[in-house]
Amino acid sequence: MSDLAALLDAAQTGERRPLARLLTAIESRSPDVRPMLPQLFAAGHGAHLVGITGPPGSGKSTLVSALIAEFRRRGRRVGVLAVDPSSPYTRGAILGDRIRMMEHAADRDVFMRSMAARGELGGLAATTWIAAAALDAAGYDPILVETVGAGQSEVEIARLAETTVVVEVPEMGDEVQAIKAGLLEVADVIAVNKGDRPGAPRAARQLRAMMSGAGGRFARKPPPIVITTATSGEGVAELADAIDAHRSTARSPTQSRERARNQVARALADLALQRAASAEGWDATLDAVASRELDPVTAAERLFDGAM
Amino acid sequence: MSDLAALLDAAQTGERRPLARLLTAIESRSPDVRPMLPQLFAAGHGAHLVGITGPPGSGKSTLVSALIAEFRRRGRRVGVLAVDPSSPYTRGAILGDRIRMMEHAADRDVFMRSMAARGELGGLAATTWIAAAALDAAGYDPILVETVGAGQSEVEIARLAETTVVVEVPEMGDEVQAIKAGLLEVADVIAVNKGDRPGAPRAARQLRAMMSGAGGRFARKPPPIVITTATSGEGVAELADAIDAHRSTARSPTQSRERARNQVARALADLALQRAASAEGWDATLDAVASRELDPVTAAERLFDGAM
Numbered sequence: 001m002s003d004l005a006a007l008l009d010a011a012q013t014g015e016r017r018p019l020a021r022l023l024t025a026i027e028s029r030s031p032d033v034r035p036m037l038p039q040l041f042a043a044g045h046g047a048h049l050v051g052i053t054g055p056p057g058s059g060k061s062t063l064v065s066a067l068i069a070e071f072r073r074r075g076r077r078v079g080v081l082a083v084d085p086s087s088p089y090t091r092g093a094i095l096g097d098r099i100r101m102m103e104h105a106a107d108r109d110v111f112m113r114s115m116a117a118r119g120e121l122g123g124l125a126a127t128t129w130i131a132a133a134a135l136d137a138a139g140y141d142p143i144l145v146e147t148v149g150a151g152q153s154e155v156e157i158a159r160l161a162e163t164t165v166v167v168e169v170p171e172m173g174d175e176v177q178a179i180k181a182g183l184l185e186v187a188d189v190i191a192v193n194k195g196d197r198p199g200a201p202r203a204a205r206q207l208r209a210m211m212s213g214a215g216g217r218f219a220r221k222p223p224p225i226v227i228t229t230a231t232s233g234e235g236v237a238e239l240a241d242a243i244d245a246h247r248s249t250a251r252s253p254t255q256s257r258e259r260a261r262n263q264v265a266r267a268l269a270d271l272a273l274q275r276a277a278s279a280e281g282w283d284a285t286l287d288a289v290a291s292r293e294l295d296p297v298t299a300a301e302r303l304f305d306g307a308m
Numbered sequence: 309m310s311d312l313a314a315l316l317d318a319a320q321t322g323e324r325r326p327l328a329r330l331l332t333a334i335e336s337r338s339p340d341v342r343p344m345l346p347q348l349f350a351a352g353h354g355a356h357l358v359g360i361t362g363p364p365g366s367g368k369s370t371l372v373s374a375l376i377a378e379f380r381r382r383g384r385r386v387g388v389l390a391v392d393p394s395s396p397y398t399r400g401a402i403l404g405d406r407i408r409m410m411e412h413a414a415d416r417d418v419f420m421r422s423m424a425a426r427g428e429l430g431g432l433a434a435t436t437w438i439a440a441a442a443l444d445a446a447g448y449d450p451i452l453v454e455t456v457g458a459g460q461s462e463v464e465i466a467r468l469a470e471t472t473v474v475v476e477v478p479e480m481g482d483e484v485q486a487i488k489a490g491l492l493e494v495a496d497v498i499a500v501n502k503g504d505r506p507g508a509p510r511a512a513r514q515l516r517a518m519m520s521g522a523g524g525r526f527a528r529k530p531p532p533i534v535i536t537t538a539t540s541g542e543g544v545a546e547l548a549d550a551i552d553a554h555r556s557t558a559r560s561p562t563q564s565r566e567r568a569r570n571q572v573a574r575a576l577a578d579l580a581l582q583r584a585a586s587a588e589g590w591d592a593t594l595d596a597v598a599s600r601e602l603d604p605v606t607a608a609e610r611l612f613d614g615a616m
Contacts, residue, residue, distance in 0.1 A: 034605065037603045037605050037606060038602075038603055038606055040603070041600060041602075041603035042600075042603075044600060046600070129604075130605075133603075253598070256598040256599070257594055257595070257598045259598070260594045260595075260597035260598035260604070261594055263597060263604035264584070264593065264594065264597055264604050264607050264608055264611070265581045266604070267604045267605045267607065267608035268577070268580040268581055268584050268608045268611065268612065269576070269577030269580060269581065270605075270608075271580065271605075271608050271609060271612055272576040272577060272579065272580035272612070273573045273576055273577065275612075276572070276576050285572065286565055286568045286569055286572065287565070287568075289568035289571060289572055290561070290564040290565045290567070290568035291564070292349065292350075292352060292354075294346075294349075295345045295346050295348070295349035295350075295441075296437075296568070296571035296572050296574070296575045297342065297345050297438075297575045297578075297579075298345060298346055299572050299575065300572055300575035300576045300578075300579050301579060303572070303576065304576065304579055304580070304583075
């Protein structure tokens with residue numbers, strides 16, 4: 001890790017091991033990473049950061065694998081960060097599900113990495129975008145960030161991505177429908193996957209009606225909807241086109257600024273906790289909150305104004 | 309909102325409307341709420357804060373409804389916060405799913421409220437625990453916090469709860485299994501719901517083996533596993549017993565402190581963003597991050613050390 005520039009140069013020629021070590025350091029929140037950040041960000045090539053999310057069972061991993069193949073055909077070097085929920089139990093299941101991606105493991109111009117949520121609140125989003133910056137500096141473009149699940153962390157990661165693809169499937173249970181609906185708001189592109197199922201065109205029409213009508217709940221233009229069949233590759237080129245087409249929209253001044261705001265907000269939260277935890281009054285303050293003598297908001301204010 | 313004490317007194321006698329208005333103020337993050345917090349927390353009766361989570365389709369809402377009935381039979385006044393993902397689209401579906409809870413709507417000793425995620429990162433968890441403090445001050449105990457989905461916000465809410473019940477079902481798809489596995493780590497009590505399905509006893513045995521063996525991945529005692537059938541009420545009394553039994557464990561000094569730490573961390577994150585956003589260099593800093601002249605971590609440090 002001593003020479004970041006050499007590491008990044010090596011990565012650009014397809015040498016993945018030093019880059020993998022850097023990502024391990026980022027993921028484990030090593031103190032070595034902090035001093036590298038200005039250089040890491042400055043070395044970025046401006047890769048397109050694409051979030052891919054959707055409800056369980058929508059076939060996201062297979063679709064990501066198909067997208068890797070498509071972008072490779074277009075001569076792009078592809079970075080993939082697969083974000084896993086935090087659990088020792090999930091490893092097997094999720095890696096199993098991601099076996100399809102392994103067809104690209106031997107391709108030196110594809111870099112895949114599984115990121116696990118660890119430690120602090122929001123830590124996953126923080127480490128994910130630093131990892132994305134490292135892949136950008138190493139010359140990968142696009143960088144696909146795949147998330148499993150449908151919670152706050154997905155929405156947060158989507159906010160840090162430039163283009164968010166939400167993967168839907170033609171039919172699912174009611175509660176799952178509700179959850180996937182929650183994701184529509186963050187969608188820049190929608191993929192209706194498992195497009196060979198009979199309900200796919202109807203699902204696409206319903207989504208289109210939902211997104212464009214509904215009393216103008218969207219201030220923005222409804223996102224394009226692409227029907228894909230990840231297993232056969234059908235529709236995947238159109239999806240890649242839709243992703244590429246969104247790149248310039250994503251770089252409008254308004255959207256760049258909104259993304260910057262979210263990145264800084266996340267970094268501020270991390271920093272505030274770090275400093276408070278090493279401040280003098282920390283232990284006594286936690287004791288007071290634990291024994292209900294002090295409410296947490298007042299406690300935070302005292303820590304903030306006293307010792308930081 | 310002028311007289312919090314009168315509002316809380318009224319709420320204790322079953323007058324729900326003023327309390328509902330207070331919760332609206334909390335949910336919308338009204339500036340009126342901040343000055344009330346010390347009094348609100350001080351007025352708490354020490355209610356048992358119980359998080360109830362699990363994967364989509366596990367029948368959580370029906371189980372919460374059955375638990376309300378059970379705790380009412382035990383003479384308890386029950387508060388319920390149902391946490392919804394942030395979306396205008398989800399309203400219909402989730403309210404539909406929660407119709408079963410409405411059988412308790414006429415009971416003055418049951419207070420139910422749907423909380424929507426809004427605004428800032430992590431805002432949902434912050435408003436949820438302040439809302440729980442309000443229900444505590446109003447004399448409800450236990451307070452059940454039900455979350456839909458399986459993401460970071462659920463884990464975060466679980467960290468703020470004293471006792472977390474994870475609802476599982478006998479069989480589900482592979483990817484859903486993986487996600488529910490991610491929840492097991494936060495479980496203090498596990499309910500295997502839809503217990504009338506043939507696979508239920510087997511699922512409970514598998515979970516028990518997973519939680520107690522597995523090379524001691526748990527530092528703590530494996531949580532109790534209760535088989536429930538929410539629709540018939542079977543097993544619900546046992547589940548309520550398991551929840552009650554966990555109350556004293558949850559109040560050990562170690563666990564109280566850990567919960568306090570999470571509450572303060574959340575409050576610090578909120579405060580850091582609030583102050584940075586009103587600091588002088590905010591706009592210029594965001595511009596620099598948006599144009600990639602400055603990395604977000606360095607930006608956060610400058611804001612923190614400059615103007616706050």
